[in-house]
Amino acid sequence: MILSGVLLAVIGLGLVGWFAGRGRARLLYTGRGSMHSMPGYHGWHLALWILVPALLAWTAWSMIMPGLVDGAVMADPAAAQLPAGDMHRAAILADARNIAANPDAVAFDPLAEQLARPMRAAQIRFGMIGGLLVMIIALAGGGYGFTRVRAGFPARTHVERAILALLLIASLMAILTTFGIVASLLFEAGLFFKDVSPIAFLTGTHWAPGNARGVDIDGNFGAVPLFWGTIYIGAIIAMIVAIPLGLMSAIYLTQYASGTIRKWVKPILEILAGIPTVVYGYFAALTVAPLIRDTAASLGVANPSTESALAAGLVMGVMISPFVSSMADDALAAVPRAMSDGSLALGATRSETIKKVLLPAALPGIVAGVMLAISRAIGETMIVVMAAGASARLSANPLASMTTVTYQIVQMLTGDQEFNSPKTLSAFALGLVLFIVTLILNIIALRVVKRFREAYE
């Protein structure tokens, strides 16, 4: 509470600083060329001197304050009754924190009620100390910044340097995110591999995390059926649908269709790519899967399941097809016109030109597009969660219910669970495998596309 008030005060102070700096610089202005920088820059310079150090201090204090408060509460006599268990202790402290913030809240534990008062006192005490510290830093920064408002002071240069630093920080966020993904996946997967051997995980064919206990833990974490389900649905069934559909519509739209048809049909087909995957999943589960089940039943298949790899793969294929189509479109457009003109001039028909000249020339680009499409399909979650089923099995029967890596990640991390059990952690190991595979596919594909473009430039 106190800290948010301090934050507002600092921001208000920054605003005052901006006006003060600009106002003072305006007073100094005596004519063209009398100052190095425009008054607005002096305002920004002063505001930055107030805001940046104070906000840094504020962030640092709000990070260390909970620790200090907890320490103070521990010194309270009532804290001696706290249980030794880490988890339990943390729960009671969280409860006390809740009551301290909101006196109407109901305590789960009477101890939390007792601790709420010292907790509140400590929060106010440390909040005041921190607030005072931050305000002093803001005022000191402001004072220093104010003395800099002079005619010859290059405020603009300084402000621009700060802007450049901000730009650099923003662009480093991308690396930070990548690093965060890799680090968190590696860390959690590392905990998992402490319990389960990586070889058993990557080569085992029995997946039943529910039974995994004690000695036979390795035997129940064999992920091969999941990898197979993922490949079968995402890279085989979905691609059997998506490649012909996407490629042929790209060929038709670029080679045969008239300008008006292209103008209308292309955006409509792109709607397919914009529909949320949860909608596709619902459609697959509500309409496509029962349709497939009934068709299979009428063809004489015994007990077809409602959830089938075919339903998920089919819908996924349609969803991916606009993506394949746009990649193929780019690849075909990159082939020099002279090549197809030459073929047509020799008397080849349009389809012969497409099949014998355009497609071979565009092949690297198309293959790269298909690889990117596969990497999307295997990372696709909602369709398989809603339509593919939960049974981990190695089967080539498209009517069987099949599970995938993404489905299991969702399965392991939702519902009631204790964190740090091998079952929960296995989701991160699966995530790591998924991340590595999609990363490899993407890197290869992007490289192929780049080389392919250079070849024709």
Add this chain to the structure above:
Amino acid sequence: MSNNSTFSSPAFAKRLARRHAAERRFKLIGLGAIVLSLAFLALLLFIMMHSGLGGLNWNFLSGSDSTDPHVAGIWSAAKGSILTMLVTLLLSFPMGVLAAIYLEEFAPRSRWIELVEVSINNLAAVPSIIFGLLGLAVFINTLNLPRSSPLVGGLTLALMTMPVIVISGRNAIKAVPPSIRDAALAVGASKVQAVFHHVLPLALPGILTGTIIGMARALGETAPLLMIGMRAFIVTPPGGITDPSSVLPMQIFLWSDEIDKAFVQNTSAAIIVLLVFLLVMNGLAIYLRNKFEVRW
């Protein structure tokens, strides 16, 4: 003479007819692919309309989730979506634009910058569920931010949306001709002034188009939010960004799991609402592109 006989021989005519038939067949297959895709889209929309339109009324739009399908509404989920999108936009837009400016206008050619570019291109293709794992491990387990809240959801989706904004932003900035920068520099502007006063305003429509498309994607995203626990049964609309909440696609997912058949109508109606939102956003993006796009 020999030519004439080649071109008029029955064998030649037959071959030619076969080639033309192949041509027609090929063209038909192409047309068939497009018709098939369009038919799929039409079927999907028709089924959603058919089973959902009857459920669209004011009570549905203003109500909250409930175990009774006839009282259940989407306002609590919609509010969660709005709050989440707000967090996402406030974080990813400035970050994405600033990163795009840096990479396009100021970055020196160095190993580091190459690493940044590679990681942005890869992040744009990383499966969304991986971002969910990141959100769970970092925001919830390490930073102890409140589970199921729009704050964590927005943060996670912002990381996912930022690469999209950076890539579209770079393309928009690249499209501004160098003469604009040269003119600004020639009359004494600094590099920063040239970029922020002249290049950025001209590139803004392109950046906004990319941002809206990225936001539309984030709005329809379910998998990463599933990871950070935004699947709770929420009866009251969230009051702020730290309250537990649901989002529209998640509500669709939760209702689709219900056994009660009456929820089919609710699910389809919620899908219609979500699709209308997305259509409006994409329409806005296309409008912006057509209205402000300058061909240099």
